[in-house]
Amino acid sequence: MSLRRALPHGAVDVLIVGGGITGVATAYEAASRGLSVALVEADDLGGATSAATGKLIHGGLRYLKNLEVRLVRESLAERRTLLAIAPHLVRPIGMVLPEPGLIEHLGLTAYDVLSFDRNRLPDAAAHIPRHRSLSASELVDRGLGWMRHGILYYDAMMLSPERLTLAFAEAAASHRATISTYTRATRLLVRSGRVVGAEVHDLVADETAEIAAAVTIDATGSFSHDFLAQTPLLREAIGPAPAVRSEGIYLVTRRLGETMVLTVSSGGHFSVAPWRDRSLIGPTETPYTGPVDQWRLTLGAIERFIAEINAGAKLPEPLTLEDVTAAYGGLRPLAESAGTDTYRASRASDLVDHARHGAAGLLSALGGKYTTSRAFAQQIVDRLPAHGLHPAPSTTATTPLPGGDVDDVTAAQAVLRRDAAGLGFAADTADVLFAHYGSRARSVLALAASDPRLAERATSDGEPLAAVAWAVRDEAPEHLTDVLLRRTGIGRLQDPGERILGLAADIMAEARGWSPERTAAELATARTAVRLPVD
Numbered sequence: 001m002s003l004r005r006a007l008p009h010g011a012v013d014v015l016i017v018g019g020g021i022t023g024v025a026t027a028y029e030a031a032s033r034g035l036s037v038a039l040v041e042a043d044d045l046g047g048a049t050s051a052a053t054g055k056l057i058h059g060g061l062r063y064l065k066n067l068e069v070r071l072v073r074e075s076l077a078e079r080r081t082l083l084a085i086a087p088h089l090v091r092p093i094g095m096v097l098p099e100p101g102l103i104e105h106l107g108l109t110a111y112d113v114l115s116f117d118r119n120r121l122p123d124a125a126a127h128i129p130r131h132r133s134l135s136a137s138e139l140v141d142r143g144l145g146w147m148r149h150g151i152l153y154y155d156a157m158m159l160s161p162e163r164l165t166l167a168f169a170e171a172a173a174s175h176r177a178t179i180s181t182y183t184r185a186t187r188l189l190v191r192s193g194r195v196v197g198a199e200v201h202d203l204v205a206d207e208t209a210e211i212a213a214a215v216t217i218d219a220t221g222s223f224s225h226d227f228l229a230q231t232p233l234l235r236e237a238i239g240p241a242p243a244v245r246s247e248g249i250y251l252v253t254r255r256l257g258e259t260m261v262l263t264v265s266s267g268g269h270f271s272v273a274p275w276r277d278r279s280l281i282g283p284t285e286t287p288y289t290g291p292v293d294q295w296r297l298t299l300g301a302i303e304r305f306i307a308e309i310n311a312g313a314k315l316p317e318p319l320t321l322e323d324v325t326a327a328y329g330g331l332r333p334l335a336e337s338a339g340t341d342t343y344r345a346s347r348a349s350d351l352v353d354h355a356r357h358g359a360a361g362l363l364s365a366l367g368g369k370y371t372t373s374r375a376f377a378q379q380i381v382d383r384l385p386a387h388g389l390h391p392a393p394s395t396t397a398t399t400p401l402p403g404g405d406v407d408d409v410t411a412a413q414a415v416l417r418r419d420a421a422g423l424g425f426a427a428d429t430a431d432v433l434f435a436h437y438g439s440r441a442r443s444v445l446a447l448a449a450s451d452p453r454l455a456e457r458a459t460s461d462g463e464p465l466a467a468v469a470w471a472v473r474d475e476a477p478e479h480l481t482d483v484l485l486r487r488t489g490i491g492r493l494q495d496p497g498e499r500i501l502g503l504a505a506d507i508m509a510e511a512r513g514w515s516p517e518r519t520a521a522e523l524a525t526a527r528t529a530v531r532l533p534v535d
Contacts, residue, residue: 015197091158134147157275187199363380
C-alpha cells in the first residue's frame, strides 16, 4: 500500500503527536488492533532524534553494568522479533571488543544466556552466534593485529533506520491510520480537565484544524517538555525543562576496515563499523543544555570527535576531516537523567499518564530506542483499556513489515542479483535495493530498467535514481530532502554532486508539478543538507 499524506475526517480513538520511531510504531500497533488512529508530525517522518542513531538493533550490553537486566532481556527478545519481521532491514553483525577483562567476559556470557531464544528463527541468515575469543591469527586476518586479545560477539544492524521507520508508517497506513507530515500540533484541546485532542496546523496547506481523540499520545521525544508546556493546564505540573540532554553525533568516513570494533573509555563508548561502502563512527555522548529547537550539528563538534577518535581508536592512520564524507546527529530522549552524566542515564522507556497532572486522556511516551520501539508500542496500546478503548490482541510481533515477507534472505538476494545482472545492473545495486525494499525490490529494479535516467547510479554503492521515483510515487515525501535523507541513502553517504542532485530534483519536480522557482528552492535546501557544516 502506498503511503499518503492526509488528515483524518472526524474524531479518532488515538491521536499521536510525533512521527519518529516511537510514534509510527504506536500508530501501527493501535491501528492493527482495530483502533482509529491519526498521527501528526511537524517535520518529516523519522527525522530529528530518530535519524540520530548508530543503526544498531541491540540488547544493550552496557546496560548490564547498570543492572538493567529486564531492559536487556526485553531488548534481546525484540532484536529477534525485528530480525523476523524485517529481515531485509535488520541483519546480524559481528563486533570485536578489544582487550576484554573478566567483567567483559562475564557480561557477554550473561548476554548469551539472556538471549537463549535468539535463534528460534527459521532463516539461518538471522541466527546470532555465541560470543568467542579470537586467536592472534584471526585478529590479524581481520586487520586487528594490534590487539593482544579480542572477543567477537554479535548484535544486529540496519542499513537504513529511516526505512524501518517508514515501514512502520506504511504498516499503520495499511490499517487505515491517517498520517500527516509537516503538520504541527499547536495546542492540546482541553475540556473540563481532560485532553480531548489537539489543534494542528497543516504547514503545507497553511490551514488549522482540530482533531478530536479519546486518547492523545505525546511521542515528541526530546521536544516533549516544550510541547506539553504550551498547555497552561500542564505547565506547572511538568516543571522546568530538563537541565541537560544527551547529544550524539556520528561520522561517515571512507572505509576503514571490514570488522566493527567497539572502543570503550571511562566517559563513554563509540564504534567503528562497516556500513554500506563506508565506515560509520559514533556516537558521542555530550551533555547539551541549550534549547532543543536550537540544536544543530557544527563543524566544531565534528572536529572534537575526530580528536577523540584519534585518541581512543587504534586506526591504521589518524583520521582527518578530509576522511569524513557525511555527518549527522541529534538529541536523545532519555526517560530519566543521571545529572550531567548522560552516558549512564537509563535508556528505558517510560509511559507517563498525565491524569496525575489533572490532564486525563493524555499519555507521554518517553525514552526508548529503535530496538524496543515495537514492544514499547504494544505496552502503550495495552494500557488503553483503562481509557475506555478496547484494542484487539496484538499481532505485530509475528506479522512481517512491508517488504519483510522473505523466508530465505540468502536465496532471495541471489535471485535478485541474477535478475539485476540480466537487466545490466551490478550486484551492489541488487544488494542495496534488497536491503531497502526486501520482497518489493524487484519492482524498484523494474522501474530502474524502464528509464535510463532512473537506472543511473546515485551513490557509490549502486543505489539508483529509481529509488527517488519510487519514493515520490509511493512514500509521501514533501520535500527533496525527505527523499535524499529519509527515503533513500543518496544524501547520507556524501554530497552526491550537482548532477545527481539536479536529476533527483527533476524527477520529483516532474511528478509533483513544481514550478522552476520551487525546484530551485528545493535544490538550494538540499545542497546545504547533504554537505558538512562549515561552522
